[in-house]
Amino acid sequence: MAPKVLVSDKLSETAVQIFRDRGIDVDFMPDLGKDKDKLAEVIGKYDGLAIRSATKVTPTILEHATNLKVVGRAGIGTDNVDKEAASKKGVIVMNTPFGNMITTAEHAIAMMFAVARQIPAADASTQAGKWEKSKFMGVELTAKTLGVIGAGNIGGIVCDRARGLKMKVVAYDPFLSEEKAAQMQVEKVELDELLRRADFITLHVPLTDGTRNILSKENLEKTKKGVRIINCARGGLVDEAALAELIKSGHVAGAAFDVFAEEPAKENPLFGLPNVVCTPHLGASTTEAQENVALQVAEQMSDYLLTGAVSNALNMPSVTAEEAKVMGPWIKVAEHLGGFIGQMTEEAVKAINITYDGEAATMNLEALNCALIAGIMKASSPEVNMVSAPVIAKERGIQIATTRQEQSGVFEGYIKVSVTTEKRERSIAGTVFSDGKPRFIQIKGINIDAEVGEHMLYTTNEDVPGIIGKLGTLLGDHKVNLANFTLGRAAQGGEAIAIAYLDEAMEPSVVEALKETGLFRQVKPLEFDVV
DSSP: OOOEEEEOSOOOHHHHHHHHHTTOEEEEOTTGGGOHHHHHHHGGGOSEEEEOSSOOBOHHHHHHOTTOOEEEESSSOOTTBOHHHHHHHTOEEEOOTTTTHHHHHHHHHHHHHHHHHTHHHHHHHHHTTOOOGGGOOOOOOTTOEEEEEOOSHHHHHHHHHHHHTTOEEEEEOTTOOHHHHHHHTOEEOOHHHHHHHOSEEEEOOOOOTTTTTSBOHHHHHTSOTTEEEEEOSOTTSBOHHHHHHHHHHTSEEEEEESOOSSSSOSSOTTTTOTTEEEOSSOTTOSHHHHHHHHHHHHHHHHHHHHHOOOOSBSSSOSOOHHHHHHHHHHHHHHHHHHHHHHHHOOSOEEEEEEEEEEGGGGSOHHHHHHHHHHHHHTTTOTTOOTTHHHHHHHHTTOEEEEEEEOOOSSSSEEEEEEEEESSOEEEEEEEEOTTSOEEEEEETTEEEEEEOOSEEEEEEEEOOTTHHHHHHHHHHHTTOOEEEEEEEESSTTSEEEEEEEESSOOOHHHHHHHHHTSOOSEEEEEEOOOO
16 A cells, blocks of 8 residues: 655645655545544554645644654754654654755845845835835945854855855854864854854854854843844844844944744734845745745655655664664664764864674664764754764864774774864763663763763863762752762872762752852763653
8 A cells, every 4th residue: 555645834846746756545634634523533544744834733633643664844843843742643744955045145145135224124114116216215225234144054155145245254153173163264253253243143053052142132232332243044043022122222333033922923023123124934935945845745755655764864774674683772772972062062073983893883874973073063963863963073173083993892892983173182982782772881081881861961070088078968959859870080089070860850950059169170961751
């Protein structure tokens, strides 16, 4: 029987025809995604679900999806898909991460022109029969400084276009190396310097705990007087109320927003203010982009349903069905090793060196590399997946070296990763024990046997008596319950490390309290997906 796919959003007819041409039984119901009850009623008949942003793939929908194997999102954003619930259900979630990069970048440039020359307001005034030429005094882009927050795929295109406009470009991106910045012909700066120097600021980062409110009231007040702010990335990156007040005061000369903290944006502090340009999340809304992502998702879903090939999956490695049986535990080790390094590293990564020993060296290293690199990058870019991670790493100028070696120790196989930044080098190694569970076996050259927990606290300190007792007491004072401890040290009196397993995520105030004791060289809470 042919696989059956439901298209519940407005995909192009060409994409729907791809399913048919590949032998897929497809139902095209572009308005069904808006009716969650009807979707829940029919979803059990389908092997695949192709969507855009209107369809919400919730736990309730997934509960009714008894045959569903894959959800394909035509576009990059998957906020409308509960990926954790999909993973537990065994449903692959795919997106098309590269289909609308140019379109979104061009929209940001267009918004920059619009706010620089007050085009929307001038258009409305002229069409109303007025001739207010002196009212709409704009500014040139030539020779102005553009501050780009996030120099990844879309941000990199904006940098390129801006240089073509003869702008000076400064970029803030913790994962942008000096070498890559030089290649892009932009100046890498810290955020405070960007805020101080930029005449225009444009954002191109995902919404994460680290980027949420990155242009806070405090940071907005650090900006150059007369700055103009453009946000075509994600709502929630800018304190919109604070920005509105700074526009009213005259400190900020204008803003152009395509995305908002709450969408659909029927009300917003920015609405109605002078020289504020607003569009309804049009970043990916071009004929070319819509067609590209629709065709891509149809091809990807068809490949998976017909051959088992996985592309651009957010919750599954790109490996064959045969490989997955053997590699599954090793892929989890790679992800966890990368996740550890990624959460510990705040500077731009210059190089990643991966050693595969023994049994691990006999496997599909490309898939393991993808899992490890994705683990490193997910700390700052949650949308990164195993397919896109190596591409993004290459674009950022990160050097990746892989070494295979025969079994060299007591373990039948292990993976070791070393990451180099401008300030330091970090290393960690892991293996799979006979129970199939991943373990950390070495951190910073110190041997250790540490399981991977959902909530972990990593500390380093000088090996002197009493430190661990004080750690436990302080955590207890803050009502943090410990499930277990793992310890390791280089030598008596040398550097020691501890991993505490917690019942729940730790509040930032507890981390600060630990740091204030002066007993620990490092205090870092770590979160892992152990599903």
